[in-house]
Amino acid sequence: MSDVIKEGYLSVKEDGLRAWIWSKRYCVLRDQALTFHRNEQSGQCVALIFLKEITSVTRTDLKPYCFETATKDKTYYIACKNDEELYGWMDEIYNRSTVGASGPTNFVHEVHVGFDPHTGAFTGLPDQWTKLLKGSAITAEDAAKNPQAVLDVLEFYTEQTKREAEEYGSSNLQGAVERMSDDRWDALIQESKQTQMPPQRPAPPRPAPPPPNAKRPQDVHDMMNDLSIKTPKSPIDPRYPGYGQKSPARTTSISTYDDRIMQEREKLEIELLEREKKLKEQERIREQQLQKERERERQREQEIREREREKAAQQVSAPKKKVEQRISTMTEAQVMDQLRSVVTAGDPNELYKKLKRVGQGASGSVYVALSLATNTKVAIKQMDLSSQPRKDLIVTEILVMKESQHPNIVNYLDSFLVRNNDLWVIMEYMEGGALTDVIDNNTMTEQQIATVCRETTAGLHHLHSQNILHRDIKSDNILLNAHGQVKISDFGFCARLTDQRNKRATMVGTPYWMAPEVVKQKEYGAKVDIWSLGIMAIEMIENEPPYLDEEPLKALYLIATNGTPTLKNPERLSRELKSFLAVCLCVDVRSRATAEELIHHEFLKKAGPLELLAPLLKFKK
Structure with missing residues (x-):
């Protein structure tokens, strides 16, 4: 665990389709990471950037005192109150950042596992699942009560993380794993706050939404009576910074940490160093797995084509039934053909005037623009298709929006493909x-x-x-x-x-x-x-x-x-x-x-x- 270098409230937004959305976040900079919290009292961070992954720290004109912090897979825009605060944050982040390595990977196993009710332990678990289970909050009692549910969750978690890696690239997987699995990081941050801060007075409870009728009916269905979501109550509502008392200024001196915190710090630093050593090996294994999966997919497609040819030869006279091919099973060439059939021909620069860039990432940029025909604002997402690993998802989204015009669906307006790789998607602008x-x-x-x-x-x-x-x-x-x-x-x-x-x-x-x-x-x-x-x-x-x-x-x-x-x-x-x-x-x-x-x-x-x-x-x- 490291000292707090700098902290305070800033306006933050990420790049992406809804990149015009700014959120007030409490930012905490330490030697190895920059974390974003909903408010000063919230120990759990909503986003985390490891400084070793930062590729650039530059000023931008999105707001008067704004800079962007970019990693391989995401860009964060951070707005300050004045130049002094702006350059203070930029200098501290820049001085501690290095070019990071690729993210770690997850492995997916076909496993045959069991549960021994006498020992209360699983048998045959792959190493990855064993580590996940040990690092989770699932207790032995949970496993004994419903072992199948535990196995379902482990399989779901690894499959979900693998899918994210395939869709967005290996560097995103590291962010997903660190956000979802590195619970100790948040725990240490919260622990350090509690160590250095005096106890705070609990915030007043948040009032419930007032029902329109003051009189509450007595006959409520059993299911409604049972309905309640038990989530751990935090002494201060993380959604409302104003509910809690402001804490005194926190000292950053290492002398305020007790021996236990120092031990945790050393453990964390050792773990980070060991993880970095394993990155290259994990990336190599992941590439081998992806290559094997692609080869199996090609073999499956070849087998399907052969079966279809055999069936066609056996049933020459039979009427053919057209089966719609799923976009996710198409080759990249087929996906691009499908995309060309959807977009509008022509130059979008003649129809729209870009007013302001409100987001930028590895895949492209998001703009607020003016329609020259209607003089109304629109949102434009401009994407470089050569950097899109899952073009089928883009085609699916365009097709659904195009076919689903409705007052309660963000309406797709148009799309253009310029020079085969430059895709413009025009949508209505939702300024709220x-x-x-x-x-x-x-x-x-x-x-x-x-x-x-x-x-x-x-x-x-x-x-x-x-x-x-x-x-x-x-x-x-x-x-x-x-x-x-x-x-x-x-x-x-x-x-x-x-x-x-x-x-x-x-x-x-x-x-x-x-x-x-x-x-x-x-x-x-x-x-x-x-x-x-x-x-x-x-x-x-x-x-x-x-x-x-x-x-x-x-x-x-x-x-x-x-x-x-x-x-x-x-x-x-x-x-x-x-x-x-x-x-x-x-x-x-x-x-x-x-x-x-x-x-x-x-x-x-x-x-x-x-x-x-x-x-x-x-x-x-």
């Missing part, structure tokens, strides 16, 4: 940003929650009516504009159900919002979006989804075993809201509501006009 920031900066009433849920449900009903699953519904992917309109965004993980594939079984989405059937790797349908909607409703009520403070593997275990989560203070909610959560978060998929059924739910009838949501955006002014 993500629902996540609204939750961070407001206490929402039940009527406002009902309004957001009504609009989101309408968008889901439209998608599901076209047999499209979104598969990543959460507050980050719900955007608002200045008029309070609510729209679903980010269709990179969506999927289409067909006659041949009326159920899906792939693992996608964000774990904390995932339905139990996804974590257990069972086949699933459109109702996974309904579960995620229920979790998002709890996020609006309690400011975070269930199990967010849990170590990730333990969170997955709890989702798989607990089923319907429980609320912290269910007695504060109206009967209608608890009923809505009950039908969304029903573990039995057959009993879980559909989007069409939710549209007529009594809770959504309490929703107000869209103008009711506009005041929630005052914090942005």
Whole structure:
């Protein structure tokens, strides 16, 4: 553990499609890492940059006192209050940064494991799973209670991390592993704060959204009574910096650490050095695995083609039934042909005038632009396809947005392919940003929650009516504009159900919002979006989804075993809201509501006009 070099509140945003969204973060710089926290009292960081991975620290004109810190896979924009603060942060970060190595990799094993009830231990676990289990918060009692759930979670976790690595490159995998697995880092940061700071007075409890009716009905369904999400309570609400007392200035002298902290520091530094030594070997093994997987895929495709030729030869006279090929199984050449059939011919520079670059990353840039035809603002994502490892995801997203024009879906306007590699995707501009920031900066009433849920449900009903699953519904992917309109965004993980594939079984989405059937790797349908909607409703009520403070593997275990989560203070909610959560978060998929059924739910009838949501955006002014 190292001393705090510099700390304070800054405005931060990451590059990407929603790159115009700035968030207030409490930033802490240490010898080896820069961490971002929701507020000064929050020990858990929401993002972490190892200084050895930083490739550049430069000033930018996005804001008057702004600089960008770039790694191989992501760029962070950090805005300060004045030049002195700006160059203070830039100098400290620059002086400690080095060019980092590639990220570590994860290994996926085909394993046959068992559980010995006499010893309470698993047998046949691969080394990677054993290390994950030892480093997690899953106890021996958890394993004895439901060993299959533990195995499901371990397999899910490794598969999910492998998929992220294949989609975004090996350097992203390191970030994913460090954010999700390196729980000790956050623990040490929090421990050092507690060591150096006097006890703080607990913050006052956050008031629950007031129900419209003062009188609470007595007859509540058993499922609604059981509903509550038990997440560890923090003495100060991490979403609201103003709730807690400001702590005294923290001393950075090493003498304030006791022997235990020094020992932890030495352990951490040794672990970091050992990890760095293993990076190259792990990268080599990963490349070998990917090469073997590509070879197996080519062999499978060849076998399929041979079987199809044999079948065609045997049934020459039989009528041929056209089977739609999934984009994810196409070759890169086929994907590019599909993309060319979707985009508009012509030069986009003649139709749009870029006003401001609001984001930049390895894959391209995001701009706010002006449509010369309509004189309205649009969002443009300009991507270099040569740096995109998963072009099929881009084509899928464009096709879904193009076919899903709806008032509650961020509308796709157009796309252009310039010189075969320069892709422009034009979408409507949502200046209000993500629902996540609204939750961070407001206490929402039940009527406002009902309004957001009504609009989101309408968008889901439209998608599901076209047999499209979104598969990543959460507050980050719900955007608002200045008029309070609510729209679903980010269709990179969506999927289409067909006659041949009326159920899906792939693992996608964000774990904390995932339905139990996804974590257990069972086949699933459109109702996974309904579960995620229920979790998002709890996020609006309690400011975070269930199990967010849990170590990730333990969170997955709890989702798989607990089923319907429980609320912290269910007695504060109206009967209608608890009923809505009950039908969304029903573990039995057959009993879980559909989007069409939710549209007529009594809770959504309490929703107000869209103008009711506009005041929630005052914090942005």
